[in-house]
Every structure is written in C-alpha cells, then in structure tokens.
Ligand code: SF4
C-alpha cells in the first residue's frame with residue numbers, strides 16, 4: 409500500500425477529522441504519573457515533552473526538551489481496556505409482578521479510533537480477536553458479541569516505535585517495533601533538524617479515505633528508508649530478549665522443576681502482571697441483588713489466574729499454591745497458548761516486568777528455566 413507524508417499540523421488536522429467524523433478518539437496522554445490510553449480531543453492531549461524509563465518493578469516519566477509526540481513506549485494500559493472492559497454489565501433483571509423483566513444492556517455504538525497503538529499492542533489485539541470472536545472454539549463467529557462489534561468499529565492508527573524501554577522485547581517475539589499490516593494507518597514520526605513530519609503508511613481503504621481528507625505529499629525513497637532506520641535503531645536499543653526456539657516444549661515438559669518454587673518465593677500472587685498484560689483475557693462473573701430482591705444484576709469482571717478462586721472447581725481450587733499459579737501463567741503464555749490459538753500469548757511488551765512490584769522478570773525466568781533444563785539434560 410502507499411505512504412504519504414504529513415506535517416505536524418497535518419497530523420493535528422487528521423485528529424480533528426476523526427472527531428468531526430464522530431469517532432471517540434483514544435490515545436496516549438499523561439495521567440497519574442504515567443502514559444495512559446484514554447479519550448483525547450486533539451494534539452494538545454498527547455504526551456509531548458515526555459519520555460519514560462522502565463526497568464523491572466520501576467516506571468518513571470521524565471521531561472525532555474523534544475517536540476516529539478511519541479517519544480515514550482507502552483504505559484500500564486493500551487487498547488485492551490476499551491475493547492474488553494474490565495467491568496461490564498451482562499444483564500439486569502427487575503421484578504415485574506410475579507416474574508422478572510430481563511434486559512441486556514445496550515452497547516455504546518460510538519466508533520472508536522485508537523491513535524498511537526504500538527506494534528506489540530496491535531499484535532495483542534489480533535491475539536484477543538482469536539480469543540473473543542469464537543472461531544478458535546467453534547469455527548464460526550460465536551464469541552463475545554460486544555467485543556466483535558467494538559473491534560469491527562475500531563479504526564487503528566499505529567506508530568512505529570522510535571524508542572525502546574528497558575523492559576521491551578517485542579523484536580525477539582517478532583511483533584515489533586514496526587507494525588507490518590493489520591492497521592488502518594501507521595505513523596512514523598520524523599524529527600530531523602527543524603523537520604517534524606509523519607510518514608503515514610496506508611493499511612486499509614478506510615485509512616486511505618481518512619488520509620485523503622488532509623493535506624499530504626507522496627512519500628519518497630528517503631522517507632521510506634527513515635521508517636526502516638528508526639525501527640532498526642529501536643530494535644538495537646531493546647533492553648531484553650527471549651529465545652523462543654523450543655520454548656513451547658521445554659515448558660510443557662517441565663512442570664515439576666524446583667525453580668517454579670524459587671520464583672514463588674518472591675511472587676506475591678498479586679496478579680499485577682495479568683492486569684497489565686494486553687493478551688490476558690480471563691474473566692469472572694459476579695451476581696448482585698438489592699436487599700428487597702426486586703433488582704438483580706450480572707457483571708463480567710476481569711479475573712486473574714493468580715487468583716486462587718479462578719481455578720475453583722466443585723470443592724476446591726486446583727492451583728492452591730503460588731508456584732502452581734505462576735507456572736500456569738508462564739506456561740500458558742509461551743506454550744499452551746500455541747495449542748489453543750496457534751500463536752504465542754506473549755507479544756513482548758514488557759509490562760509484566762515493569763509493573764511487577766517485586767521485579768520478577770519473565771525473560772530472566774525463561775532464561776533460568778532453559779539453563780536448568782539444559783543442565784539436567786547434560787547430566
Ligand atoms: S506476558 Fe508480559 S511481556 Fe508478554 S504480552 Fe503479557 S505483559 Fe507483555
């Protein structure tokens with residue numbers, strides 16, 4: 409597909425166009441001392457002049473002097489909380505004579521445009537599509553109607569990462585730092601001397617129509633080379649990597665390693681890692697009634713495999729100990745997810761490392777497990 413170049417003002421016009429077209433625009437903004445994806449109303453809401461520092465158990469925003477609008481990486485949330493809300497009503501029932509009237513809440517049908525989606529989060533979105541559209545289980549669109557509707561209405565504008573945090577490892581998971589397809593438009597921010605432009609690659613007809621509504625010029629070979637150059641520099645700056653060769657089998661074949669208990673010695677079982685993960689999809693159901701019994705509601709809430717109750721089956725939890733829950737989480741991500749959905753459950757965003765309060769690093773644990781399994785094989 410084609411690529412065009414727009415100025416910073418042109419990009420501002422593109423955001424205005426989205427709002428004028430009736431989109432709810434969701435993008436990065438600074439809130440609660442982090443880059444948070446939330447509703448934005450224009451260029452002024454983007455985190456200009458901010459960058460982030462991330463390490464295991466550590467996240468800090470830092471001021472910089474750059475006019476860049478995307479000089480940071482992923483914050484604690486992304487698009488997931490809008491496509492798969494953490495708390496959703498399933499039905500409401502009101503007493504009506506001797507029976508009940510049951511209503512399914514109507515969906516907010518306003519179209520959403522996600523701006524500045526990172527390549528890892530785009531990959532995560534495609535993974536959640538497989539989970540929620542039902543085809544992985546039944547071969548047809550039998551899944552979550554709300555998710556499918558929100559996703560079909562979503563316009564996706566990604567951004568090539570121009571910087572990598574200390575906890576990113578998307579390059580080794582082959583999901584970034586440059587998005588290749590699956591978007592409507594992809595931005596690459598170019599800052600060079602006094603130049604501040606965006607090279608915009610077109611990924612869909614909808615994206616092409618949107619881009620055609622603002623002033624742009626056709627990208628030349630130098631502009632296109634700049635995209636590859638920025639992605640290569642970001643890859644080189646990436647703080648971590650995971651060796652995925654043979655990992656599915658290593659994890660599936662080694663549920664009894666002592667190392668699972670070593671990790672559990674530090675793990676708090678808090679579930680932060682699952683709450684920030686863009687691919688985690690576990691949920692639970694909660695029913696409530698008012699005191700006089702005239703009104704009842706059913707809600708779907710995010711759940712976590714670190715919650716002991718999540719594995720409760722008639723009479724008790726299957727995974728009672730922390731080491732069993734951590735093992736379940738990591739093995740699902742890198743091994744059994746392949747059996748279920750044909751892809752890895754990890755996209756290398758690094759959030760679980762940054763937001764783990766005790767700094768447990770999934771890349772280090774995988775390296776340690778590999779080394780132990782290799783050592784055992786050599787004995
Ligand atoms: S497991 Fe960790 S690094 Fe992988 S996608 Fe989830 S939060 Fe990101």
Ligand code: SF4
Pocket residue numbers: 674675676677678679680681682714763764765766767768
């Ligand atoms: S690995 Fe870290 S974030 Fe995840 S449950 Fe354990 S302590 Fe919490």
